[in-house]
Amino acid sequence: MSSQSWQVRVLGSGVGSGFLVTQRHVMTCAHVMDGADHAEVTFAQHPDLGPFRATVIAAGEWCGTGEDRGDVAVLELERPVGVAPARFAAVNTPFVREAARLTAYGFPRGYDEGILGEFRSTSDQTIAGEWLQLEAWTSHGPPLEEGFSGAAVVREDTGEVVGMVTARYAMGGGGRMLPARALVRRWPGGAGLVPVPDHGRDSVSHLRDLVLRCEKHGDPEAVYRSVMEPLVPLPPPPPAGGFLSLWDVAWFLLTEVDPAPGTAPWADFAVHLAGRTEDSAVRNALHTWAADHRAGTAPQATVQARPTPTGGPRWSPILVEIEHSGADRDAYVVSVHVVRSGRAQLVASSTVARQHAQEWVREHLDQAFGQIDREGEELIAFAVPGDWLGEPVDEWRTGADDAAPLGCSSPVVLMDLGRRRRSRLQFKLEKAWQTLDRRAGSTDWHRVACDSPSDPAKLTVRLQGLETAVGYGTHPLTEQARGLLRAGLNAAAPVIVWSREGCSGPHGDSGRAGHPCTGAAFLDALERGLASVPLAELPRHVRDLRRDAYLAAEPQPHWATGLVLVWEDPRWFPEAPIHPQSPVR
Template identity: 45%
Template sequence: MSSASWHARISRGRETGAGFLVTDRHVLTCAHVVTRGGTDPVDVSFSAGEVPIPARVVAHGGWDGGETDPGDVAVLELDHAVPMKPAQFAAPTDAYGDPPRRLLAYGFPKRYDEGTLAEYRATADQLIADEWVQLEAWAAHGQPLVPGFSGAALTLADTGRVVGMVSAAARDPGIRNGRMLPAHVMARHWPRLGDLIPTPGFERTEKERLRELVARYGGSPGPDCGPERLYRDAVGPFGPPVPPRGFGSLWDAAWYLLSEVPDAGAAARFAARLADFTEDAPTRGALRSWPSRRHGHRQRATLTASRSGVDAGAGTDARAGMETGARTDAGSAPVVRAAPPAPLWSPILVEIAPSGSGDHRFLVEVSAYNDRLRRVVGSRSLPADRVRSYVLERIDEAYHELDPEARELIAFVLPRRWINTDVAHWKRSADDDSPLGSFAPLVVMDLERRRSGGLQHLLLKKWQRLDTQPVPRLHRIGCGALGQDPVRLTIGLRRGADMVGFAGPPRADGSRKLFQAGLNAAVPVMLWPRTGCRGEHRGGTPEDCSGAAFLDRLAEHLAGLTPAELPAYIHELRETAYTSEEREPHWAYDLALLWEDPRCLPAAVGGYLHSPVG
C-alpha cells in the first residue's frame, strides 16, 4: 500500500474527498464529492505538498443528490497525463470470502492532508438496492469512515487490487459501518471501467471491443431489441432472471452478462442477437463474430478430424464423384452409375413460419451448419414485405460461418401452403440479379414435416436404406392421377417410393392433396414444375400435356442418380436452364426440389426462443 501512488485527494471549494487513478488521465470519485463543491474548480493531488492538477468532470452515474440515489460516481479527466501506474482491479467476487477479506480505504479526513487508512470488510456479497454492499469495521477500534473517505478505493489488503469505492458512512459515529460501490456496479455507470475489471473468460481487448460495438449500434431499442429481451435470449429460459432494477441500456445488459452471469457463452449470444438488429453490415459482422472466431474454428477442426469412416473426398463437389455415363443415343436411358459415398453438406437453413400475430408477419431464422454444429445468423419477426430482403442479406452473411472447404446447400423450410414459392428465382442480392438457385444448390422442405417427430424418424430410416440401395425408386404422379385416394397413396408411397415426381404444381385442390400424401409418406425427394399443367383437362392425358413431358424428361435425367447427389445435379440443371438461349423455356427452368435428409440438419439446440406472437 505504501507504494500505491494512485490514491488521490480531491478538492472542490470547501469539499474534500478521495479518488483513485484508473488511466493516466482519469480519476474516479463519488459524484457528491464534486457536486457539493458548487462551481469551483476541481483539483486533484497524488501526494502531500504537490501542486494540484486541474481536472474536469467528464462522466457521471446520474446521481440525483439524495443519499439513497444510485449512480454516485464521477469521472474526472486531468489537465494532463501523470506518470504513475494506475490502480489495478480484482475480479468482482474477490471482495468476499470465508474468512472475510480485509479491505483498506485511503481517505483524506480533516487534519490528514497526507491521508490515512481505514480497515473494513464486506458484510456480505448481497447488493442493497441493487447498488451497494454494506461495509463493517474490521475491528472495534481504529479509523472510522468519516467525511474525506468518500471516493476512496477499497483494496484487498494482501494484493492492493481495487474491489470498490467508499460511497457513504453511518451518520451515527457509534455505528462503524458504511457503503461500498463495487467495481462492477461502477462499470454500469462508466462503461470504460469494465475493460479494466477482470472477468472470467474474457480479455480486456475483447470487452473493449464489445463495448465499442454496442455503442455503434445505430437503432433505438424496441420491443424485440430491448436490453431485457436480448438478455433473456442470451441466457435462455432457465438462465438467471433479469435483475429487479432492469437494465438501463444495452451496455448495462451486456456488462451484467460479462460480470455476473457464469455462462461465458451468454455474452457472445447477446452480441450475435444484437447483430441481427444492426443496420450497418460491418458492425453486424463484428458483433456476430465477437469475441473471436479462433475457438470455433479449432472446435470444428477437431470434430472434422475425429469423424470415423468419412471418405477423404466426400467434401469435394458431387460432380467429381459421379461417373459421366455414356448414352447410347439421344432418346435412350443413361447408363446406370455406381453410387458414390454420400456427400457432406454444410447447409444454410432458412426457416420461415407464421408468427401467430397475423397473416402478414413471419418468424424468420437463418442458420449455418458446420459439422452438424448450428450457428444462428439471424432471427426476426418481420412483416411479409421485408422477408425476402432480410433472408437474402442473412444468407450472404451465413457464408462467413462456413469453412472454406464446405459444400454449401441453401435449404428453405416453408409452411406447406407456401411450398411452391419461387425461392430459387429470387435475385441473389441487391447487386446481383442472377437467381439464387443458380448460385448454389437449393432445396425446399416442409415446415410441418420438419416439426413432426414421427415423420423425421421415418425419414431417417428411409435414408439409411437408401445408402445401401444402388438405384432409388421414382414414382410418377401424372395428370390422370388426381382422382386417387390420398390416404391409399400415402400408405403406398411409404412402402414403395424413394422419389416422387409430380406432373404439375401443388396448386389445385386435387394436386395439393396428392402432394400432401407424399409429404405424409416421408418421401425423401419430391420434384415438380412450379408452373405448367394443373391437371384440369378431362378425358385422359393429352399427348401435348406439358406435365407428362416434364415427367419423361425427369425420369431420363434422374436415372442412375442417388438421392444424395440430387441437390448438386439439380443445381447444374438450373444453371443450364437459366443460361439457355432457346426460344422456349428450358424444361427445368421452373423445376422445384423438395429434398430432406435429417442427418444434415439436426434439430436446433440453443437457438433463439420466441413467443408465438413475437
C-alpha cells in the same frame, strides 16, 4: 488501454457512475435515470472518445425511494465502443473477508474526472434479501457519496466486478451494493456475463433464451414449488417479493440451490417448462438441455451432434429457418445457421416482415459463407412453414449487386419446418437415407399425376417405406393438391419435386391432339433427366438444371423452369438451437 477503462460517468436525470458490460451496454442505477429515457455516457479513462448517447433498454422495479428493490438500469450506447468491457467474478466468488479490498469509481460533485474509493463487505448476510453492506476501508479514505451510484464494486486483487453501488449511508462513509447475482435477476441479458460454477456461459445463455420463450407459461412460484417439492427440504424462495419471473426461478436454481447428490433441479425445471409449452422447437430444445445437464455440468454445445453420411457429396450446409413469430400476422423469425462437425451454429436471427425476408437473408448469407467448412460444397436449405413452400427462394437474387438467381449460383433445397420439428418423421427420414446409402443404381420416381383423385391419407400409407423420390404433376395451389403434398411429407419421402409452372393443359395420357398435359410432360422429363442421378447428389444436378432453364433460348420454357426441390437428409441438418433475439444484441 489501461485496466478498468470500462468505468463511465452517466448523466441521466442526475449524475452517477456506471460500467461497460458489453461493447454496447452499460449498467447503472435506475435512480440515476429516474424516469429519463436517455443518458449521456463518457469514459472516465478515455475522455477523447467523447460523449455517447445511450438509451434505457431495461430497468428493475425501482419506483423512487432508497428502500425500493430493483435499482438497476441497462443502457444501450448509440454505437459499439472499442473498450474492453468489465469482467465479472463468478457468482459465488468469496470476497467478504478483511483481506478483500473492494474499490468503486464515482463522480461526486466537483470531480467530473472521477474519484476512487476503497471499501469492504464484512458479512455475506444480505439486507432484506437484496443488498450487501459496504463499509469504508479506512476512516480517512473517500466515503460513498452522491455520484457513486451505479459504480462497479471491484475486487482489487483480481479486477473482477462483484456488484454495483446503489446507496450511501448518511454517516460512516459506507452504503449498499447489489451483488452480481441480484443484477442478473433483473436483467436476463447478463446471464452469459456472470460465470456460474459447473455451467458454461453458453449453456446458461441458452437456457435463458429458452426460458424467455416460455414466460407466459405459469406462475413462477408455483412452477418453482412443482419442480422442488420432490426434493426435501424445499429451499425457500427469495424473501420479500418472491420470484420476479420464470427466468428468476431458473437463475435461483442455478446459483442459490445446493442440490442433493444425484439431483439436478435446473434440469427438472427445464423438463417442467417443456411440458407446458406448445412450441415443439422450444420443447425439444428444453428436453435436450435437460438431458445434457442431468449431471450438473454443461458441455460446450447443447445440441447433440449427428454423424454425417459417409457416401455421396460432402456438403457444407447453410440452414435458413423461417417461422411465424406470433408477434404479428406478417412477422417471421428468420435465422441463419451454418452446420460444422454435425452441429448447427447460429450466424444471425431477427424478426422481419415477409416482404423484407429476402433482403435480410441475402445480407446474412454472406456472413454464413465466411463460417462454413471449406472442405465441402455449399448447400443452402430453407426450412419454411407450409405456406412458404411455394415461395420461389431459388429465384431470389444472389446479392444486392448480383441479380443472378440464388438457385443458379448454389444448390438450394426446401425443407418443411413442420416436418423438421416432428421427431417421428425425422427418425423415419434418417432410416430412409440409410437405406438409400446402401442402394446402388437408378432412382425410382413415384408419380402423383396432376389430376390424381387419391385420398391423401391413403397416399401417405402407399408411400411409407418406399424410400423413393416423389414427383408431383402440379403446383399445390388447390386444397386437393396441398393435401397430396402433405401426404408425401407425412410419409417421410426424402425427396419431393414439382414445378411452380403448374398444369394448365388437358389431363390424361394423350391429352389434346396427342400431346400430354404439362403436368404429365414435366413428370416424363423428370424421369428421363434424373432417373440416373443418386438422390444424395440431386441438389447439385438441380442447380445445373436451373442454370439450363435460366439460360434457355428456345421459345418454349425449359421443362425444369420453376422446379421445386424438397430434399431433406436430417444427418446433414441437425436441430438448430433456439436463439430468439437476445437481450444482449
